[in-house]
Amino acid sequence: MRTWKIIFAGIKSLALHKLRSVLSILGIVFGVAAVVAMLSIGEGARQEALEQIELLGTNNITIHALALTESQIMEAKKNLSSGLTATDASRLVEICPGISFIAPLKIINIESTYENRESLAPVVGTTPDYPAVRNVSVDKGRFITLLDIEENKRVCVLGADVAKTFFPVDSPLGSMIRLGSDWYNVIGVLQKKAVTRKSRATRDGQRATGSITPRNINNDIYIPLSVSVLVSPTRGSEIAVDEIGIRINEANKVQESANIIKTILTRLHNKVQDYEIIVPVELLRQSQSTQRIFNIVLGAIAGISLLTGGIGIMNIMLATVSERTKEIGIRAALGATRLDILFQFLIETLLLTVAGGIIGILLGIFGAYTINIYAEWRTVVSFTAIIIASLMSAIVGLLFGLLPAYKAARMDPIAALRFE
Amino acid sequence: MAEVHALSNISFVVERGEFIAIMGPSGSGKSTLMHILGCLDRPTSGSYYLDNSDVTALSNKELSIIRNHRIGFVFQSYNLIFQLNVIENVEVPLIYNRMSLNYDSGMDKCLKAIRAVGLNERLRHRPSELSGGEMQRVAIARALVNDPLIILADEPTGNLDSKTGEEIMGILKGLNDEGRTVIVVTHDEKVASHANRTIKLKDGSILVDSRQ
Incomplete structure (x- = not known):
């Protein structure tokens, strides 16, 4: 009291x-x-x-091709670097231990249409590993296989949102959609994956340098890498890619593998910095x-x-x-x-x-x-x-x-x- | 520099139930004596026995407790706390009372003390809304609330007109009649005339100690 x-x-x-x-x-x-x-x-x-960062996957490492200026391109040519290529991906698998999945991505900006519906969804050429790299499963049908790539099959797999835009009601499997000037057979649809507000806003393949925003996987149309090369040929014999996604099998080996990848790429590209490596674990730190x-x-x-x-x-x-x-x-x-x-x-x-x-x-x-x-x-x-x-x-x-x-x-x- | 002693060679005994007037010109040591009797100050030498126990060497805290339980102060300028109303002013000594009280019995004590000084009607008024006589009544009620052994009044009528002063002295006399020891410091012969014993001080010593 x-x-x-x-x-x-x-x-x-x-x-x-x-x-x-x-x-x-x-x-x-x-x-x-x-x-x-x-x-x-x-x-x-x-x-x-x-x-x-969690969306990028803590087990993941992503390599982006960087857009170079005119003088940088000259420099790169002098040093015999042909940018980020599919060959880089295959060399990395050969040399670097601990890589469970690796998938190069080639992004081509072509229009996609189905019946009278149009979409600006990015068309992405890739390899069978991609769903495993991004930890997404196939909802319906199947993903691109090695056979599709070898035979340059005109097939495509739709992201969940794209599938919804084109096929609000009926199943997309077996339908033919038009990408650019060719017709593609829809063989699968990916499961919807949660994305942050920022990556939802990223509609095309363009991204700011150093951005850690992952691709909006729900808004992509995937085709075999070999087909994308035919549609959008690159100069030279190498297959230029925009991105290489890598998944490391053990979480505690990610940093170690990232270091090895850096060393390998520096050598492969003759020290030309025409790529950037994004290591979510590093970003987290x-x-x-x-x-x-x-x-x-x-x-x-x-x-x-x-x-x-x-x-x-x-x-x-x-x-x-x-x-x-x-x-x-x-x-x-x-x-x-x-x-x-x-x-x-x-x-x-x-x-x-x-x-x-x-x-x-x-x-x-x-x-x-x-x-x-x-x-x-x-x-x-x-x-x-x-x-x-x-x-x-x-x-x-x-x-x-x-x-x-x-x-x-x-x-x-x-x-x-x-x-x- | 030589030490100045406000009081020296002072010795007297106060019996329970006495009404004493301490008189003397200013500078005679009245206030110092009052402070020592009220346990606000300690003598540099000598001892002070209150209720047969030596309180000279007690700690500040122990003196505080004695002031709270045994002594009721009444001051010339009333010394009410201006932001508190009548009841709250009377309640202040209860807040510092170590014997814990519950709210109701504390309230009863306040009301009883206020009734004893005949001030039943202005319980929620602030001091600024009261007359001098009323304020001094509140002060007396506050002095009474912990049922003390001694009431120490320092020029209680100094700021009042003679009629109101008489009323206040009447209240103090009444308390003395009930058996309480009352000590009044004053230089007013009329005030002193209420007492049954007068101690006159001069230059720090007792000049006269007379009983009527």
Whole structure:
């Protein structure tokens, strides 16, 4: 009951100076709000990156062909590199251990039509390993086989979304669709695979350099690699490809294999950087270390804002203590011990910072929500963020409340009673 | 620099139930004596026995507890806490009472003390809404709430007109009649006339100690 009385008296004293109390906690409010909002942005970014990396497959390594500038092409020719080719893929299988599946992709931009329906779905030439590389199974029919490739068969396998566009009702198997100027027999449909918002937006094969967004497998039309070469011939004898997907059999060998692949490709391409290697595991590590840096910067900013907030509150409380010297004297005369006085002013500071913390958390949650709506960043208000924010506001209260409370408790009751 | 002693060679015994007036010009050591009797200060030498036990060497915390349980203060300038209303002001000593009370019996004690000073109607008023006499009544009620051995009043009528001052002295006299020890510090002969013993101080020593 005593504690409640003291807390109640604290609320009463604070309510006496409403404007002052509100102004004094603004620093804490914004500090805590910033912490909550930024932690939410960080958590959202982390989850998004994690999802994308998981979608790429942590067992996977992807090699992209890079578009070269005119001068780079000259340089490449001089060094006898013919870009990323199907030969690279076959050499990698021969030399690098641990590769379970490998599939080169050749992306050709041709129109596809079925009856009166048209689609801009990318047409991708590949090999039988591709579903295994991307860990997707065939929903209906079958995937491209070695025989299809050897015999240059005009067959195609549809991604789930494409299949839906062309064949909303009946089964696509056995139907003939037109890709560019040729007719292809639909032999299979792939299972639908979850994709992130970003890769859903990637409609064609183009992608920004360094992007870790995986292909939207649901929106591709797959044909035998050999056929795609016939449709879109490349200069020279090599089969130029846009991408090589690789799946490593053991998760803990991925980094090792990636290093070997890098070495092999450097040699095969005579040190010309006309490709990039994306290792999701590596990206995961990078994103984790970026996250760590982000957290440190965030922590520093939050610390500084809470520090200034705390100093503001301490200032107000010091003023309050000297303003209420007489009250302290009275309470001491009536039997309050030094600890009672210390407790009273500490409670008042704590009430201020905790109130500031609560308002700050609410404001932070609102801020995170607003950022999500208007900036379309994913924000996740985690329980941890709220706990951290609450703890910090309480710690600030204790830390910065201690000096004013100590000053109050140390007063000589006789001198305090004489104070006017 | 020579030490200045506000009081020296002071020795007297107060019996339970006495009504004592301590008088003297300013600088005579009245306030210091009052602070020592009220356990707000300690003598540099000598001892003070309260209720037959030596309290001279007690710690700050122990003195606080004694002030709370045994002593009721009444000040010249009332010394109410201005943000609290009448009941809450009277309740303050109960908050610091180590013997835990539940809310209801605490409330009863407050109301009983307020009734004893004849101030039943203004329970929720702030001190700023009360007259000087009413404020001093609240202060007396506050002094009574923990049922103390001694009421120590420091110029209780100093800020009041003579009529109201008489009323306040009447209340203190009434408390004395109920058996409580009352010590009043004053320089007003009329106030002192209510007491049955007068101690006059001069330059830190007792000049006269007379019983009526």
